[in-house]
Amino acid sequence: MIEMAPSPSSTSYPEKCCFRTSLDRNATFCDECGAPLMRCMATDECGGLLDDSGRCPVCVAPGMSLNAGSASSIRVGGTLALPLIVSNASPVGRPLFIDEIWIRGDHSELKKIDLPFQRLMSGSTGEVGLRTGVLDTEGLHRFDIIAVVATRYLWREERYAFTTSIAIPVAPEGPSEIVQNYNIQADAIGAGMTIYNPTRIQQEREAGIATHAEPIQLTLRRADTLERRLGHRGYKGSYAVRRSTCLVWQGFDKGQAPLDGPIRTVSGVLSLGRASNAPEGGLNDVRLVISQDGKIDEAASVHISRRHFQLFIQNDRFKLRVESQNGIRINEKAHKRGVVLTLNDGDVIHPLVRTQDAVSVAVRFEIQHDEVDRIVLTRRVGISGSLS
Structure with missing residues (x-):
């Protein structure tokens, strides 16, 4: 296990x-x-x-720490390079991709950090130097660190944002040694914040005290609001489609579509096409043909590929991947095989590019607050062959 x-x-x-x-x-x-x-x-x-x-949590297990051994004192007017260590704690050898790291100081904008690496194998670490900029006032300075990480499998990817905060005491100018004492309540600085005192760490290191010999672990928290604001997950500034979202199938003949509910295949993907469904030894989870009342128009349906497209949920968005050599049309735009698209409320999927009215699947989102509660997929059959 x-x-x-x-x-x-x-x-x-x-x-x-x-x-x-x-x-x-x-x-x-x-x-x-x-x-x-x-x-x-x-x-x-x-x-x-x-x-x-x-x-x-098996694939996405990032860690962060500060390498205290590289610390030095910081006074008003100085800058500090924070030696940030990023790690991948996946227990099964899954790689983690560090796509972006951002830092934001007191009352400043987010600043993107240049990364010397991206792929972290399981159990490995990478170090990033984060510069604070000029600290022009004494006292406690807060810095927020945001990391965007991704896990990938075949042609799919899931992205997440994590955040942590540190506070750095800055000593006044002058050669005299200042002893800084801070009595800070947790709710005053934010849960999970780490107090990083480079002056004290440096003094302890020079004195041979091993208290801070090991990296200082930082507490990472999911930043789900920021994920959506930055466009990494969900529909930017709007709603999200969860893996638990219910799919409702309408207009399909009996046995062509699964029971209403979330996608529960092992792969998390639903395949749609002309071939029969998996319980019957076929390729698909949803059989997509031109039919009415169980009577299939074989001559018209032959133009639908055995596996025509796939549906899945990725990064809290409803996605479609084109599998047919003949492509597919979403609304008025045609797309080639291998293309991955984000489906939106009101989109219409036309499997047949040239005779798009022969059969289509309409997409409708039912939204509760900021989440899609149900996605209604309605098959519509137009005039074709013997069904006319």
């Missing part, structure tokens, strides 16, 4: 019984606690399940 990596934020994880049940690839609910099983997109490699925030 997979042991999950330490949490970079406070959240709820699947129970061990869920992992035991998930060994049965056909299971969609835990047979012990009854919880739904939301598998990671890379479950064939990691065996992971998603936590209640939609993250696989």
Whole structure:
């Protein structure tokens, strides 16, 4: 059984019984606690399940610390290079991609940091030097650090933002030694903030005190609001589609579509096309043909590929991947095979580019607050062949 990596934020994880049940690839609910099983997109490699925030803690387990051994004193008018260590604590060898790191000081804008690396293998670390800029007043200065990380599997990717905060005491100008004492309440500086006193660390290091010999661990927290604001997850400035979002199938003949509910395939992907469905030994999860009342127009349906497109949820967005050599049309625009698209409320999928009215699938979002509660997928059959 997979042991999950330490949490970079406070959240709820699947129970061990869920992992035991998930060994049965056909299971969609835990047979012990009854919880739904939301598998990671890379479950064939990691065996992971998603936590209640939609993250696989086996694949996405970033860590951050400050290398105290490189610290030096800081006074008014000076700058400080923070030796930030980024780590990947995945227990199953899954790589983590560090896409962006940002820093923001007191009353300043976010500043993007140039990264000397991107890919971190499991158990490895990378060091980044973050410069604070000129600290022109004495006292306690707050800095927020934001990291955007990604996990990838085949042609899919999930991105997340994590944040942490540190406070740096800055001594007054002058050669005299100033002893700084801070009595700070946790709610005054923000939960999870680390007080980083480079002057004291340097003095202890020079005195041979081993108190700060090890890196200072920082507490990472998911920044879900920032993820959406920066456009990494969800529909920017609007709503999000969760893996638990219910898909409702309308206009399909009996046996062509699955039961209404979230996507529960092992891969987290639904395949749609002319071939029969998986329970019948076919390729698909949804059979897409031109038919009415169970009567299939074979001559017209032959132009639909055996596997025409795939639907899935990625980065809290409803996505489509084109599989057909003949391409596909979304609204009025045609797309080639291999293209991955974000579907929006009101979009219409036309599998047949040249005869787009023969069959289509309309997409409608039902939104509650800032989340999509249901996605209604309605198949519409136009005039074609013997069904006219």
